[in-house]
Amino acid sequence: MDDTIAAIATAMGPGGLAVVRVSGAESLRVADAVFRGSAPLARALGHTLHHGWAVATRDPGGAGETRLDEVVAAVFLGPRSYTGEDTVEFSCHGGELPARRVLGALRAAGARLAGPGEFTLRAYLHGRLDLAQAEAVADLVHAETESASDLALAQLSGTLSRRIASLEDRLADSAAEVEARVDFAEDVGGIETPAHVRDEIRDVSDELTRLLAGAPWARAVREGVRVPLVGRPNAGKSSLFNALLGEDRAIVTDEPGTTRDRVSERLEISGVAVTLSDTAGVHTAASEVEALGVERALATLDGAAVVLWVVDGAAPFTPPDQALAAKLTGRRVLAVLAKSDLPAVATAESLAWGAGARPARVVRVSATTGAGLDVLREALASLLGADQAGGLAGAVANPRHADSLEHARAALVRAAGAAAQSLPGEIVALELRDALAALGEVTGRNVSEDLLERIFARFCIGK
Ligand SMILES: Nc1nc2c(ncn2[C@@H]2O[C@H](COP(=O)(O)OP(=O)(O)O)[C@@H](O)[C@H]2O)c(=O)[nH]1
Ligand SMILES: [Mg+2]
Missing domain, CATH: 3.40.50.300 (P-loop containing nucleotide triphosphate hydrolases)
Incomplete structure (x- = not known):
């Protein structure tokens, strides 16, 4: 994540504008190697636009430059950028060649070609978006109906994430309380799971049931x-x-x-x-x-x-x-x-x-x-499930999320069962931690590299 990446962010083919994006610690230096305006971009404030020319160095010795396109450079300084890093976006004339040539010049200046979704991956890794929000970016790009677009926007704005995060917080509190009682068994009255914790487990489980009821329609x-x-x-x-x-x-x-x-x-x-x-x-x-x-x-x-x-x-x-x-x-x-x-x-x-x-x-x-x-x-x-669905805001549309929530709910059912039978607190705590881990797969608090790779492979290059 330390290197500087670049990609064409707009669709290929003739068009009004084509945007080339650069992000990373060295993006201002790399951009300045290509940009000729009234002042270097390295001196620019964040969220500013600069008119100029994108150029390529004509030979390895650096003598002479060729103009590639007339551009507007938008400078975003980290952490207040999409990726959370210093970012420059060059708006080129539309069509493939201006953008391709600008991208080539940026690569010659040291940028690496970005992989699919790598800008959004960085936004996630820098905490600008959680995982469900990052996935919503791809959903928005792929949406084919207004409803699908609305659904993705709600998820991008964090509606689902907030619902899941609040359940995570509640379960984490419950798990901590059960674990504390296990650790201090003599002091806090043995292995019984207290009634308010049992209620909490049931409430969270019910909330998951409601979320999952709307999942088929949202999907x-x-x-x-x-x-x-x-x-x-x-x-x-x-x-x-x-x-x-x-x-x-x-x-x-x-x-x-x-x-x-x-x-x-x-x-x-x-x-x-x-x-x-x-x-x-x-x-x-x-x-x-x-x-x-x-x-x-x-x-x-x-x-x-x-x-x-x-x-x-x-x-x-x-x-x-x-x-x-x-x-x-x-x-x-x-x-x-x-x-x-x-x-x-x-x-x-x-x-x-x-x-x-x-x-x-x-x-x-x-x-x-x-x-x-x-x-x-x-x-x-x-x-298709329209009857069971509440509103689409905060709905579980992604089957990956539904699987994780289903997993969490099953763990909570086991936790509630163990508590009802007065089984040792360790067992209840274990199931609560299992449920928490499953919820964390949605928000990204608990994900593997492998999963991230699979998720971002769905993205476009430049997103
Ligand atoms: N009266 C009436 N005839 C219909 C209706 N739907 C189809 N048909 C007729 O039934 C025949 C077969 O229809 P078609 O749609 O080709 O059936 P397919 O073989 O199942 O595709 C045609 O002569 C249609 O005009 C309908 O709603 N009312
Ligand atoms: Mg027919």
């Missing part, structure tokens, strides 16, 4: 979900796909088996980026191309958040429908009785499964009239 908002439509040929999948997208995208015909490959489109449902995929009808395929489509349709089920099982509501429910139903066992299924504008033949009762599983919801829709589409969208959102 759906953060990452988006995949929702495949499956069903027999002619059930009305492509029509529904089009109706949900509000445009004609997939081919609709009267001839069964026309959709031979899947067609995917993005849409937004209650702030979640949903990748909807229309698939070939699942049945015994007549041709080879079709068989391939059917195979792919079944493959899309893996990793799908919810499967939309489309059944022709205007036709009898048949053994092939039943066969498909069996393939859906164990998935989270939203059944759609399509063509509700026609007289109903198949009903919610007809959707009897073979192997014990049942659709979570059944909704009647008509792609032709649009009836039921809103109910379908709502049912989908509620299956």
Whole structure:
């Protein structure tokens, strides 16, 4: 962390501006080797802008300079900078070459090319952001809906971190108290865990339960979900796909088996980026191309958040429908009785499964009239967890965080059990320390190098 790093912070390609960032103990010296303005940047105050030229030395002897670009240098002095270190940001003209050449000159002057997320990693290592906040930076960059962006901003501003940190503080107090009683067992009345500590353990555990209840929805908002439509040929999948997208995208015909490959489109449902995929009808395929489509349709089920099982509501429910139903066992299924504008033949009762599983919801829709589409969208959102979620501020969107909180909660359940059975205080304390360590994986009070590496590998270079 002692060296000085540099990278292009903006996306490559033609554009208005391109920003090259330098950070580290030597960043002002390195920047001055490249910058020609009215005064050296080393003399600048923090949070100031300086117009000038970026130059490259023409030969190793240092005789003569070539102008690379006209730039504005922004100087931030540590610790009041993004990374916490002295930082210079050169705003270059947009396009790849000016920024690339300025970066080259900075490297020639001694800066090292930054790795992915290394500026943010430094912000974390210097205590400018905790780990959950640093991860929110990447979430913000990757957000595809306004809700995902709001969620990331709330996490970046520390809403989740504060909730977890306060739980950490409370558990640390409880653990210290239990440990003190163990150490001075004779003085403070034996091994009983006091009632107020037991209450505290239960309260913290309840708070974790509340946080985790909203986690599936928050994750759906953060990452988006995949929702495949499956069903027999002619059930009305492509029509529904089009109706949900509000445009004609997939081919609709009267001839069964026309959709031979899947067609995917993005849409937004209650702030979640949903990748909807229309698939070939699942049945015994007549041709080879079709068989391939059917195979792919079944493959899309893996990793799908919810499967939309489309059944022709205007036709009898048949053994092939039943066969498909069996393939859906164990998935989270939203059944759609399509063509509700026609007289109903198949009903919610007809959707009897073979192997014990049942659709979570059944909704009647008509792609032709649009009836039921809103109910379908709502049912989908509620299956994704919208019902359990409170607000998105302070929500647990990152599965890594959810795993750690789950771990902490399990340890607290064990701690409460041990306390209830009047087991030795050492055991209660051990479980409390385990819970604390798990919470520390979220805020970063307890993380390995390895974990940090994995987290920051997701970042862009220059962030
Ligand atoms: N009346 C009515 N017909 C529909 C509706 N949805 C689909 N269809 C018709 O059912 C047939 C098959 O539809 P399609 O979407 O291609 O089914 P897929 O094979 O499951 O993709 C076509 O003739 C559609 O016009 C609907 O909501 N109402
Ligand atoms: Mg189709």
